[in-house]
Amino acid sequence: MAASNRIYVTEANEPIYGIMAEFATPAAIYHAAEAVRDAGYSKWDTFTPFPIHGMEGAMGMKRTKLPLLVAAGGFTGVGLAYLMQWWMSVVDYQMVVQGKPYHSWQAFVPITFELGILFSAFTAIISMLALNGLPRWNHPLFKKERFLSSSDDKFFVCIEAADAKFDPDRTRALLEKAGATSIELVEE
């Protein structure tokens, strides 16, 4: 079953995406996640019908870079907005309004503020999708009948075959030991 170049295939010669394990309760999957984390896996994920508080800690996930990206986006928006208004009012098309100076920073503030918000929001939504690998058309797990209950009352862990530590037997044993109620191979 195993090949030397670490690409695993099923007996029907289909490439393997990973191993999926089902758990019955939030507590069970929480502790299973800790076990997988402690075993040193990196390419894996959990699937639950509702958010489980503290799961990112149990999975050993690092903090997202999103806030930094949003800050960068926001300050870019602020800078660009001010620059744009300054260029339009002072350089490109000078116009006296109410006898006020061309470069009246007060008048620039609302647009600067709005573009700061706009760029932050766009950066947030686009970066969030990109960091999550979204949008994507399909996912190998969708082929699994059993996986449907991940949006109802069951909790899943899936460890990818692409993980450096992946081994069909040892990974299965780990999940069994963690208390999985069912374990399946997932084809690409």
Add this chain to the structure above:
Amino acid sequence: MSQIAADMSHSHGHGHVSKATLLRDENITLPHGAGRGLGMGLMGVGAILALLVLVAGIAGGAEGIAGLTLKHAIASYFIGTIAVLAICLGNLFLVLAFHLTNAGWVSTIRRQAENIASYLPLAFLMVLPGILAEIAFHGKMFLWLNPTYYADEALQHKQAFFYAPLHISDPVTHEPLKTPVFPVFFLIRTVLYGIVWTYLARTMSKLSRQQDQTGEVALSAKARFTASWGMLIFALTTAFAGFDYLMSTDFKFFSTMWGVYFFAGAVFSGVATLILSLARLRALGKLEGVVTQEHFHDLGKLLFAFTVFWAYIAFSQYFLIWYSNIPEETAFFLYRTDHGSIWRGLSIFLMVGHFIAPFPILLFRVVKQKPMLIGALAVWAILVHVIDIYWIVRPMVNAGDGVATTSIMQGMWADVLGIVGPLLALAGYIIFRAPASCLIVRRDPYLDESLEHRNYV
């Protein structure tokens, strides 16, 4: 889910400590009578320092003492006492808002907010001598009390706000009066503020202390009901106190944003003071595991929110006045920001210190979570709040001379005493009040929620 959460907390790095251990007496109470002497001493010294300014001003007469005129003395006294009044109002707002929104996470921090808010009656009493001096000396800061200005057209139009049912002009001939008129309506409002604030602060504090004894859930419902109408009255009285005590230092000026501006600064400094007293208790080794970094994180978010809110209101007010360019309105800002004005530097400092500097700092999560860091920012917040009030009141001492020419330094000792005194008195009261009851609302129905409070981010 709470069972699951408890089950998981073993391996969550928080360590599981039983509720009984967290709520042991030495963790959530200060020894009875602790800091009593220090607290009362600070209150006494603070009040004396502040009143000293007023007395020096009055004793100095027309020439003044050590560069201090009576007008300046009253202004200095006002800056400190109004700043402290605002801090207490901010905490009253927090208590009302916590009840109104049925907030669960605040059970372990609400008592301290109640303690600060219950200084309101005394903070209000501290403001009174300034007002009485104004009336007794016929308008030094409040020029609308001065008969010399009774002929002013703007004041003629606004007289009902201060003097109703009396008039500052002859009802028949419409000639402005030459003798001082008693500001009846103004004083009625002042008395009303005193009654309303005292009642609300006392009631919120009393109900929660009663609950410490009885554990009755109905007391929470009662507090929520009081908060529902109390919030309305609070909003009106706070806004009008802003008009009466700060905006009226320049009777020609008007801004409909003013009430909100005063409120924004009040809650900003109120949150800061609450953070500071909690950080101090943590430094004393109290409230371990009861007020955690999660609570400081959320209080930090509130401080951040009101940094932005203050800036939003302050700029909106400035922006609309700058744009519309109406002489009566622009005078206020022109006087403080025009090139050549000695207040221009302070205006820029306020903009930077109250918003531009704290904004990026408060963005960082770790700053909000660590009691020491957020405590340091809270000290800064109280400082810039005082400077905000200073910036409103102090320039009016030189008003009438066109753009200010006299030095900021002149009579500054009075400004410092007038600010430090009331702040010391407030600190003394907090120290005095804290041991008088449990440091948390120990039998609040939401206590478990507050103990387990986490931000999950």
